[in-house]
Amino acid sequence: MLNISMPEAPPVAIDELEHRILIEEGRLFAKIWMADAPEAGQLAPILLFHDSLGCxxxxxSFPKHLAATTRRRVIAYDRLGFGRSDPYPGRLGSDFIAWEAQHVVPQLCEQLGITDFVACGHSVGGGMAVETAAHLPHRCRALMTIAAQAFVEDRTLEGIRIAQRSFEDPANLAKLANYHGGKAEWAVSAWIDTWLAPEFSHWNLDVALAAIRCPVLAIHGEVDEYGTNEHPKRIAAGRGTAHILPNTGHVPHRERERLLIKVIHQFLNRIDTLSQ
Known part of the structure; x- marks a missing residue:
């Protein structure tokens, strides 16, 4: 476990820029947070991958505060079918996690002029960050996962079934529509139907994890309702550190934002020190 005792960084102004990016499959919405600090243009930016219902x-506030603390650019984007990006063209394939890394991320990097980066993903976005680090090993300088799944676990499926029942209430779908508009119903179906499909039951990140060549930090909440601590252990095994956040569930960037950023900051500082 990392020692998270560290001095507070002085305040810094943050510039926020929005982008519309055209890739082969449609238009993506992306946003960049950049600290007004010399190192912000020199350090590899952090590329964020959102979760199954995210955007x-x-x-x-996580990206802004992460940029302010780490002095790195932080880049987040809405996947096709989510947020302010175009609808997904059809039904989500069972290989969607690896597909994102292989087909979308290279186009995103080209459009935004990203060379090296730090991959950081939450939940299923953590799986996409793993696949990205494996697919682009010469460009990914570090990998960070937050509440990621590394395989299909009974606890994950039970959490999804509970969420499935909650979406029987139209009010819950309406709340999601505030972020995804008319794509909300598709987003819910894509998450639930994909993970509960029999053909997805054998999915795991083992092949991708074996190809990782960069430092790894796997962060997980102690009481994550979508997965046990076996996930960060598998992600970090032999290649990095698993850090368990106490009294934290599946969404650390909302539940324990300050602590999460401290853990990430120390990890990245250690990498920078070793590379000097």
Whole structure:
């Protein structure tokens, strides 16, 4: 476990820029937070991958505060079918996690002029960050996962079934529509139907994890309702550190934002020190 005792960084102004990016499959919405500090243009930016029902807006204040603390650019984007990006063209395939890394991320990086980066993903976005680090090993300088799943676990499926029942209430779908508009119903179906499909039951990140060549930090909440601590252990095994956040559930960037950023900051500082 990392020692998170560290001095507070002085305040810094943050510039926020929005982008519309055209890739082969449609238009993506992306947002960049950049600290007004010399190192912000020199350090590899952090590329954020959102969860199964997430989007840029649902990261809340996390990207801004992460950029201010780490002095790195922080880049988040809405996947196709989510937030302010175009609808997904059809039904989500069972290989959607690896597909994102192989087909979307290279186009995103080209459009935004990103060379090296730090991959950081929440929940299923953590799986996409893993696949990205494996697919682009010469560009990914570090990998960070937050509440990620590394395999299909009974606890994950039970959490999804509970969520499925909650969406029988139209009010819950309406809340989601505040972020995804008319794509909300598709987003819910894509998450639930994909994970509960029999053909998805054998999915895991083992092949991608074996290809990781960068430092790894796997963060997980002690009381995560969508997965046990076996997930961060598998992600970090032999390649990095698993850090368990006490009294934290599945959404650390909302539940324990300050602590999460401290853990990330120390990890990245250690990498920077070793690379000097």
């Amino acid at each position: 840029v807006e649902l990261w809340r």
